[in-house]
Amino acid sequence: SSGINAEYGDPYAEVTFENHTKKTKVKDDTKDPEWNEELEFPRGTSDTVKVQVKVFHEEMFGDGKLLAYGTGTITGYTKSEWHDIDIKLIDSKQRPTEGVLSLGVGGGGAEGGDEGEYDEEEEEEEEFVGDSEMAGDDDTPAGGGNRAGGKKKKRKGAASRNTNVSAAVEEARAKINFNQLSTKDETFQIRFVVHKARQLFGLVERPLARIMINGKTQRTVPRRGTTPKFNETVIFSVTKSEKAILDLPIELSVVDSAVEPPHNLVGSYSFDLTVAWTEKDRLLPYKWFALTNPDEPQDGMTGYLNMSIQIIKAGEEHKKLPKRSDTEIDVASNVFYPPGISLQPGHFVIKLYTGEDMPQMDSAALSNIKNLFVSGEKPADLVDPYAVFEFAGTKISSMVQHGTFDPVWNQKLVIKSHFPSMAESFVIRVMDSDDMALDDLIATKLLKMTHISFSSTDSDLGFLPTFGPAYVPLYGSLREFSEVFNKYDHLNEGDDEGIGYRGRVLVEISTHMGEPASGLKTKSTIAESDTTAVMSSLRRHKYHLFVSFDTGNMIKETDSQVEFEVSIGDHGNTLSFHGSSAPSSTQPCNAVYDGTYYHYMPWTSSKPAVILHSQWEDIEFRAESYNLMTSLLEFMEEQIRRCRVLAAAYASGTVLQTKIMEAVQSILEEMRSLELPELPEVATKLDQNLQKLRLYQLGKLEKPKDETPQFVGIDMGQPDSVFLDIETDNEEDDEAEPWLVLENTSDAKKKKKKKK
Secondary structure, eight states: OBOOOTTOOOEEEEEEETTEEEEOOOOOSOSSOOOOOOOOOOOOOOSEEEEEEEEEEOOSSSSOEEEEEEEEEEESGGGOOOEEEEEEEEETTSOEEEEEEEEEEOOOSSTTOOGGGOOHHHHHTOEEEEOHHHHTOOOOOTTOOOOTTEEEEOOOSHHHHOSSOOHHHHHHHHTOOGGGSOOSOEEEEEEEEEEEEEOOOSSOSSEEEEEEETTEEEEOOOOOSSSOEEEEEEEEEEEEOHHHHTTOOEEEEEEETTBOTTTTEEEEEEEOTHHHHTSGGGEEEEEEEEEEOTTOGGGOEEEEEEEEEEEEETTOOOOOOOOOOHHHHOOGGGEEOOTTOOOEEEEEEEEEEEEEOOOOOSOHHHHHHHTTTTTSSOOSSSOOEEEEEEETTEEEEOOOOTTOSSOEEEEEEEEEEEESOSOOEEEEEEEEOOSSSOOEEEEEEEEEHHHHOBOOSOTTTOBOOOEEEEEEEEEESOSSOOSSOOTTGGGGGSSSOOSEEEEEEEEEEEEEESSOOTTOOSEEEOOHHHHHHHHHTTOEEEEEEEEEOOOOOSBOOOSSOBOOBOOBTTBTOTTOSSSOOSOOBOOOBOOEEOSSSOEEOOOSSSOOEEEEEEEEEOOHHHHHHHHHHHHHHHHHHHHHHHHHHHHHTTOOHHHHHHHHHHHHHHHHHHHHHOOOOOOOTTOOHHHHHHHHHHHHHTTOSOOOTTSOOEEEOOOTTOTTOOOOEEEOOOOSOTTSOSSOOOOOHHHHHHOOOSBO
């Protein structure tokens, strides 16, 4: 190509042929690039075809910048002749340029080739056999050329990757009588609804889901992070017989679009359509597929992909997916595992001590009747709470404490499970027992696994799920009891953020690998000495909250008086049966109309104030550590944002490099100066594990010298939600900063690494 805009000097080309797109390598510092690359595409069937080319400038951050583009037409393509064409380019604003891109197009081989056997993704997933050093070289154009000293072979689909079918496929095929299936060709629509992925392994930046079936490939839009939500529908149309369609190999995979192939595969799962054929309406809803990387079997499972599949014959309408919550989907029996994967048994030991501030759940009239069946007398409190614990579909319930807002359980519970698990939350539900009707849900708390555990190859940093002993606050619908329908009741299910405080429970959770000991009962009573020790460690302190009100605007028009209430937990709740008796609301008064727009509170020279007294456990050390780490994270994000702004403004390489080094130094200085508070004696095991992890993140905790250095990455969405272990490349200088190694930007462009 020649005549490319001289303002940008690192061009690469993107060629689109018959709806398939390939990219060339980047040519540094030139406006007249010569690529001399071969890009292979599936053979077309038309005599006249179009070729679209786009020329981009490689950006240091983000996608490339479009410089110019153009379209060329080839006549007589199917005659297997060579066609040389020159495509004139126009810029991104559709203005003519002096740029011309020259390319040659072959006829695609002999007539009558099998078009269905070729898939563009096979080109991205090449294996090279030969010299080991050459096999590790990444400096190869996407889809072009053989490497010196090595042979190239292509994978032909899912069946060649996994010779053994999964247990799910075996079970489904055993239910089908293939002799009764039609052998007449008909048109099927195969719908894949890609919901989300979870626990993707490695430093995944821009994951997308990819589905390959019958020689065709479709992808979702790239998302961000290791827990992306896709919510996209992918549809294939296939004309085959019933018997043939069930033999089609299918491969689901997740790839990182920010990484050059063939190193972008995160994980895949191979199966066939029998798993959906045996379901009602041939609809397989919300199924988890455990992913593995065939090229890196030692990594084990590399993530989970949640998807729904439906097979629709011509003339049929597709069925709507049933509505299901995350806790209904995240069950162990809802996962398809690939062959060769073994899960390790484990169990949770839960200690449920007490509860506080449970809301009223029964009317007084109904309670009189209900409690005759329980104790023969009327209790003072109108709630009968018990707790339900759930993980990956396995549940266990505590005993019911009748007629009390402040239940005391002192019960030990055991839940069996298997690891690793796709479940991302440990579910705690508090229920109200009802002998006359269905039990009522008081509130739900989801303990995220990433908040109470850490996965690491370093046994000193990683830890199994652990929590407490500590209080778990419960939030959901409005606290006030109502005998009619409450439109906020869905907030008690835990899927959305609650708006009202609904009590709290004192819980301790520990995880142990292996089967429970023979003497460990599923339900038992906690020893009194253990209960006493826990309660004594949660000594409460008095706290006083002062609140003053300055203005109150845009008040809803009303004839009644308005007052504002302040509460913490149940303290200050004037409608509570057992909250604090001290006033916690402003003096009632009427809102005043401003004569034009809205009503406002007549607070002028005299402002209302409220003082709220309450008693809580001292968790200042816990909150301070979290706030310090959050503040550091915000500082790092701001430094990175400034560098990205400079890069987007096409600052010179010298200026950008200087600013990046200044940002790195600022971050390192901030990390060195950060001091986390010392842990008190009442700190839990989770507090101790998080403290160790944070100190290591700050570079203040060294690993033993005989171990390979691993550096933990911070999830930008949650300071303590960390998954990733990143190996340092700096082996020459042991005293160098282990956090980031800078290199000259012009040299870095010339290095082709696995990561962009």
